[in-house]
Amino acid sequence: MSIDAIIYSTGALLLLGIGFGIALSISSKFLRVEEDPRIKKISDILPNINCGACGFAGCFSYAEAIVTKKEKINLCMPGGEKTSKKIADLMGMAPDSIEKKVAVIHCCGGGIGRKKYDYSGVKDCRIINMVAGGSVECAYGCLMGYACLKSCPVHAIEKNENRMPYVISDKCIGCGRCVNTCPRNLIELVEYVKKVHILCSSHDRGADVIKVCSVGCIGCGKCVQACPFNAIRMENNLAVIDYSKCKVCGKCVEVCPVKVIYDWRKNFIMPGKQRKSDKKNEL
Amino acid sequence: MKAKITFKGGIHPPENKDLCGELSIKDFPPPGIAVLPLQQSLGSPSEPVVKKGDKVKKGTLIARSKGYISANLHSSISGEVIDIKKAPHPLLGEANAVIIKSDNRDEPEKDYSTEDVSAAGLSSGEILGLIQNAGIVGLGGATFPAHVKLNPPPDKPVKTLIINGAECEPYLASDHSLMLNNAEQILKGAVMIKKILNAEKCLIAIEENKKDAVSLFRQKLNSLKDIAGLEVLPLNVKYPQGAEKQLIYTLTGKEVPSGGLPMDISVLVHNIGTVFAIYEAVFLKKPLFERVITVSGKGIKNPANWRVRIGTPFKTLINHSGVTDRTIKKLIMGGPMMGLAQYTDEVPVVKATSGILLLTSEEAAAFEHLPCIRCGKCVTACPMGLMPAEISKMVEKGRIDMAKSIGLMDCMECGSCNYICPSGTNLLQYIKLGKYEYMRSKNAKR
Numbered sequence: 102m103s104i105d106a107i108i109y110s111t112g113a114l115l116l117l118g119i120g121f122g123i124a125l126s127i128s129s130k131f132l133r134v135e136e137d138p139r140i141k142k143i144s145d146i147l148p149n150i151n152c153g154a155c156g157f158a159g160c161f162s163y164a165e166a167i168v169t170k171k172e173k174i175n176l177c178m179p180g181g182e183k184t185s186k187k188i189a190d191l192m193g194m195a196p197d198s199i200e201k202k203v204a205v206i207h208c209c210g211g212g213i214g215r216k217k218y219d220y221s222g223v224k225d226c227r228i229i230n231m232v233a234g235g236s237v238e239c240a241y242g243c244l245m246g247y248a249c250l251k252s253c254p255v256h257a258i259e260k261n262e263n264r265m266p267y268v269i270s271d272k273c274i275g276c277g278r279c280v281n282t283c284p285r286n287l288i289e290l291v292e293y294v295k296k297v298h299i300l301c302s303s304h305d306r307g308a309d310v311i312k313v314c315s316v317g318c319i320g321c322g323k324c325v326q327a328c329p330f331n332a333i334r335m336e337n338n339l340a341v342i343d344y345s346k347c348k349v350c351g352k353c354v355e356v357c358p359v360k361v362i363y364d365w366r367k368n369f370i371m372p373g374k375q376r377k378s379d380k381k382n383e384l
Numbered sequence: 385m386k387a388k389i390t391f392k393g394g395i396h397p398p399e400n401k402d403l404c405g406e407l408s409i410k411d412f413p414p415p416g417i418a419v420l421p422l423q424q425s426l427g428s429p430s431e432p433v434v435k436k437g438d439k440v441k442k443g444t445l446i447a448r449s450k451g452y453i454s455a456n457l458h459s460s461i462s463g464e465v466i467d468i469k470k471a472p473h474p475l476l477g478e479a480n481a482v483i484i485k486s487d488n489r490d491e492p493e494k495d496y497s498t499e500d501v502s503a504a505g506l507s508s509g510e511i512l513g514l515i516q517n518a519g520i521v522g523l524g525g526a527t528f529p530a531h532v533k534l535n536p537p538p539d540k541p542v543k544t545l546i547i548n549g550a551e552c553e554p555y556l557a558s559d560h561s562l563m564l565n566n567a568e569q570i571l572k573g574a575v576m577i578k579k580i581l582n583a584e585k586c587l588i589a590i591e592e593n594k595k596d597a598v599s600l601f602r603q604k605l606n607s608l609k610d611i612a613g614l615e616v617l618p619l620n621v622k623y624p625q626g627a628e629k630q631l632i633y634t635l636t637g638k639e640v641p642s643g644g645l646p647m648d649i650s651v652l653v654h655n656i657g658t659v660f661a662i663y664e665a666v667f668l669k670k671p672l673f674e675r676v677i678t679v680s681g682k683g684i685k686n687p688a689n690w691r692v693r694i695g696t697p698f699k700t701l702i703n704h705s706g707v708t709d710r711t712i713k714k715l716i717m718g719g720p721m722m723g724l725a726q727y728t729d730e731v732p733v734v735k736a737t738s739g740i741l742l743l744t745s746e747e748a749a750a751f752e753h754l755p756c757i758r759c760g761k762c763v764t765a766c767p768m769g770l771m772p773a774e775i776s777k778m779v780e781k782g783r784i785d786m787a788k789s790i791g792l793m794d795c796m797e798c799g800s801c802n803y804i805c806p807s808g809t810n811l812l813q814y815i816k817l818g819k820y821e822y823m824r825s826k827n828a829k830r
Contacts, residue, residue: 217727223753223810223814223817227820227821228813228817231816231817232725240478
């Protein structure tokens with residue numbers, strides 16, 4: 102190979118490079134699109150974990166929507182009041198109030214409930230739910246496949262000693278991913294300050310609940326009578342707290358005979374004892 | 385003539401069809417209690433027309449179809465309706481069912497044994513009416529109502545009718561025994577369907593491992609005169625040869641478009657069992673209240689093919705056939721490849737049941753799930769030409785959109801990828817999850 106070939110090829114590339122460089126610098130001057138600098142600033146204020154709680158694809162598209170489409174500024178759950186205030190200062194708007202919400206799993210017995218069959222396969226509750234309607238006998242309870250745990254972007258869901266998933270309220274950012282993941286719709290977003298929850302979702306009659314689970318709501322209605330604010334109602338054999346009326350007094354916790362109402366100011370991790378008769382092997 | 389080409393991919397699982405031994409069909413005695421789930425076809429469940437305490441006979445209509453895609457349901461024994469309540473269902477887990485207690489008389493609603501020769505002269509509308517009244521659904525397992533399938537829209541005429549006698553699932557021999565015992569009736573049914581559809585030809589496809597059925601059908605075709613356009617074609621032995629799309633490709637060389645139906649390329653496929661049921665409905669005026677199933681597996685002492693009443697609990701059948709003393713691992717409704725594992729033996733036989741298998745631990749070994757080694761065997765085995773490993777990985781990571789773009793929804797869940805995988809990964813379960821998630825997000829958007 103002669104030296105000429107090297108000179109010519111290098112020269113040609115150099116010329117091309119110079120040509121494109123000039124073209125690009127000219128076009129960047131003339132074809133420039135002005136972007137609102139506030140978008141970048143708001144995007145920096147937002148937590149940038151792209152959880153999707155606001156309903157947009159990510160933090161940047163929410164920032165864009167705030168500036169261009171005048172979207173509400175109180176949609177960022179993880180950021181909370183602080184973020185909302187910062188954005189309000191930047192946009193010259195009045196700050197909107199934001200209620201911190203956290204996820205609550207309305208079941209405390211999935212593993213305590215009896216097994217219908219031995220499941221072998223992919224450990225994901227959405228799949229287990231497709232196999233003959235779930236592997237636990239309770240038709241409403243947690244299947245212990247931990248799809249919620251895997252979906253959580255901030256690792257706020259953990260397992261307790263009975264392998265039952267629970268949400269750590271202080272870590273939870275209220276993005277709602279787990280709510281959409283749960284195949285049995287056990288998870289609900291509740292205001293952070295409401296610390297008393299009924300951890301059961303079974304709509305079965307009391308007698309049927311006792312057969313399949315030792316910590317299930319039997320629909321006795323004692324909590325309904327005990328509540329001084331009329332915040333608890335019976336819905337199809339299940340006690341349900343109306344969180345807008347609840348004043349977190351904790352009276353219902355004391356009267357519940359099956360201990361499915363929990364006051365998370367007192368004991369955070371859910372207890373629950375495994376009965377020896379709960380294990381059932383068939384086929 | 386022999387079908388020359390075959391489809392791409394497929395697997396060769398051990399057949400185990402000889403477990404049943406002789407291929408005669410034995411009549412199973414009517415059960416003491418019949419559990420008849422209201423949902424036995426695709427579409428909406430039927431509506432009960434009987435109430436608690438009503439007396440019914442064999443063949444009495446007990447639930448009427450609701451909506452267009454739905455099917456009638458008939459009592460399979462004579463006796464009294466004792467309840468309409470939730471009961472175990474082999475496909476749905478639990479569903480509403482009519483429960484009938486037998487009076488041990490087994491009285492039929494009318495005589496179902498004499499053949500009505502004049503039926504051959506009926507118009508297609510009348511025949512469709514008879515089929516609809518008899519509550520016939522696709523007995524291959526999909527349970528699509530037959531009267532809907534046989535009534536294609538006028539802009540999509542059916543030119544080729546395929547009668548599916550491939551029975552590619554291991555263990556099952558119910559279609560085979562039906563072909564050997566009722567060849568003439570099946571041919572009459574096929575002629576009837578061909579007449580309704582105005583089809584040009586009718587191909588009867590049988591896998592080569594059933595040589596006796598092939599020769600019997602050929603012999604019958606030669607002896608019967610007025611049957612132009614009927615042809616028997618032996619197929620290569622391969623799983624899933626009996627799958628609708630693979631069967632059509634093998635016989636006609638045409639591919640069903642993605643997301644389309646066979647009628648888009650002027651083809652219709654019916655299972656042998658369905659054709660026989662249609663024969664019974666038209667010529668004997670007999671509703672669908674019994675079907676032929678295989679009770680087999682190494683856990684069963686006397687495997688056999690039974691003509692059994694719909695609604696017979698699995699328990700009764702298994703106890704009657706006897707259980708061996710080997711460790712039982714799994715109870716499956718259907719074939720071992722696509723069948724559904726059951727958690728209880730209380731479930732009844734439904735129209736979709738083609739077999740009951742009691743598998744021992746040596747047959748249904750549980751694998752340790754190891755990571756994918758990217759060998760590509762699943763890609764070679766997939767009869768739909770998909771990449772199961774890729775799809776399942778995308779679903780695992782929550783990227784349903786990407787999985788959809790490489791054919792998630794084209795999977796027909798035959799399980800070939802799972803069978804062939806050297807790592808024992810549950811590819812099919814992830815694909816099923818992907819389909820479920822896709823349908824859920826699609827419904828949420830609406």
